[in-house]
Amino acid sequence: MRIDRSTLSLDQPVSSLDPNRGTHEEAAEWLRHGPVVPVALPDDVRAWAAMSAEAAQTVLDAHPDLSSDPRHWGAYTRGEIPAGWPLLNLIVGESMLNADGMDHRRLRRLVSHAFTPRRIDAFAPRIREITRELLDDLESAKPGDVTDLKEGFxxxxxxxxxCELFGLTDPDQQRRLRGHFRTMLSVEVSGAERQAAAVGQRKVLARLVADRREAPLGDLTSALIEALDDEAGRLTEKELIDTLEIILLAGHETTVNSLTSTVHALLTHPDQLRALLGGELDWPAAVEAGLHWNAPLRNLFMRYALRDTVLHGVTVRRGEPIVVGLAAANREQRGTVPARFDIRDSRLYDRQLAFGAGPHFCLGAPLARLESAIGLSQLFARFPAMRLAVPESELVPVISTAINGLDALPVVLRPASV
Ligand code: HEM
Known part of the structure; x- marks a missing residue:
């Protein structure tokens, strides 16, 4: 059936985003309606979803009619979005993620200044050490034991x-922060619980800032505070906390799923794993192929239309939001979402969208790539015979509107038969 795209509108969503549904199964259905489709998000909040690679690229590039600033979101400014709406806290935070133009450049420059590639590279030996310590903890697994690699690694x-980069080294505070982040991202808790978690998380970060103010160290939190105090008015206290929040959250929730998905891919493509272990393929390429196969972000929330604008045949009205279906767009080819994990075929991932594109391109991409390559190479060097502990069809996806990944990754680190 041919669909007249010009008749599509947010008044008649073609589908509802269902966190219980498989990311790619849902994408395949939505793409049948076109590259940009009207959908209903949780609580019947309406948005356009850009699902094809081309549409995602259009939205993410510096589009003159689109903004990342939620003050341009009509339904939000009219007070129609419930307070505990999933991800609302992040969407309306005062960080670079939600800023445009000069403001975006100001907020991003301060962090990139404290977060240079040289600083990240200098951290590589410590990443290797942290990886080694975690693998040492997994050593106690006996032949045949089942380990959840997501939880344990x-x-x-x-x-x-x-946490170490930002000087949050107290294990108790780390545990608290992790708990709060999990609740904030969960679709299985109430709005009130999500709000309480957001408050708890801010307390942990406010405490970190207060500690570093009193006793600065060589970490990135101290560097940010220095930027704040040095150039008064360039970064407000709220912007500082919101910036820490976005970096600490974006800095792990995404990479967790990149690691898990790539291990899953390698365990189900043993020929490619053998080539990696034999040195014919390299680990950074495996990371890219894994990111392409299953981009850790299912959906990117959001952009807002500054004026009525036509996007790939649909008219997005002023104030309407657009979600980018990153995981789908990363795989999309001519309206289908083929699943191909192929380290040898770099055309698949040379121009991938897993880290976004345009002015908001992921600031942490070099760190994510480095820690993933180190983590995966050391993991498989230590446990080269590792295998899935359940049939692949029994792996359970995360229930989430934003994350694309597995709920758990049960593996046998040392198969009994080896
Ligand atoms: C595999 C891991 C990661 C993935 C897939 C990922 C993905 C993304 C994507 C898609 C965006 C674009 C958001 C937008 O356009 O609105 C983004 C932005 C961002 N990411 Fe990442 N990220 C990862 C790891 C990290 C890490 C490790 C850090 C921090 C250390 C980080 C920090 C950020 C920040 C600060 C932004 C905002 C940039 C801006 O608005 O200018 N990310 N990330």
């Missing part, structure tokens, strides 16, 4: 790294 690795 993929989750703690990026969390420990980002």
């Amino acid at each position: 993929a989750y703690p690795l990026p969390l420990l790294i980002i």
Whole structure:
């Protein structure tokens, strides 16, 4: 059936975003209606979803009619979005993620200044050490034992790294922050619980800032405070906390899923794993192929139309929001979402969208790439015979509107038969 795209509108969504549904299964259905489709998000909040690679690129590039600033979101400014709406806290935070133009450049420059590639590279030996310590903890697994690799490795690795970079070294505070972030992202808790978690998370970060003010260290929180105090008015206290929030959250939730998905891919493509272990393929390429196969962000929330604008045949009205279906767009080819994990075919991932595109392109991409390559190479060097502990069809996806990944990754680190 041919669909007249010009008749599509937010008044008649073609589908509802269902966090319980498979990311790619949902994308395949939405794409049948076109590259940009009207959908209903949780609580019947309406948005356009850009699902094709081309549409995602159009939205993410510096489009003159689109903004990242939620003050241009009609339904939000009219007070129609419930307070505990999933991700609202992040969407309306005063960080670079939600800023445009000069403001965006100001907020981003301050962080990139404290977060240079040289600083990240200098951290590589410490990343190796943290990885080694986590793998040492997994050593106790006996032949045949089942280990959840997400809980025991993929989750703690990026969390420990980002917390250490920002000087949040107290394990108790780290645990608290992790708990709050999990609740904030969960679709299985109430809006009130999500709000309480957001408050709890801010307390942990406010305490971190107060501690570093009193006793600065060589970490990135101290560097940010220095930028704030040095050039009065360039970064407000709220912007500082919101910036820490976005970096600490973005700095681990995404990488967890990149690690988990790539291990999943390698365990189900043993020929490619053998080539990696034999040195014929390299680990950074495996990371890219894994990001392409399953981009850690299912949907990117959001952009807002500054004026009525036509996008790939649909008219987006002023104030209407657009979600980018990143995981789908990253795979999309001529309206389908083929699943191909192929490290050898760099055309698949040379221009991928897993880290976004345009002015908001992920600031942490070099760190994510580095820690993923180190993590994966050390993991498989230590446990080269690792295998899935359940049939692939029994792996359970995360229930989330934003994240694309697995709920758990049960593996046998040392198969009994080896
Ligand atoms: C595999 C891991 C990661 C993925 C897939 C990922 C993905 C993304 C994407 C898609 C965006 C664009 C958001 C937008 O356009 O609105 C983004 C932005 C951002 N990411 Fe990442 N990210 C990852 C890791 C990290 C890490 C490790 C950090 C921090 C250390 C980080 C910090 C940020 C920040 C600060 C932004 C906002 C940039 C801006 O608005 O200018 N990310 N990320």
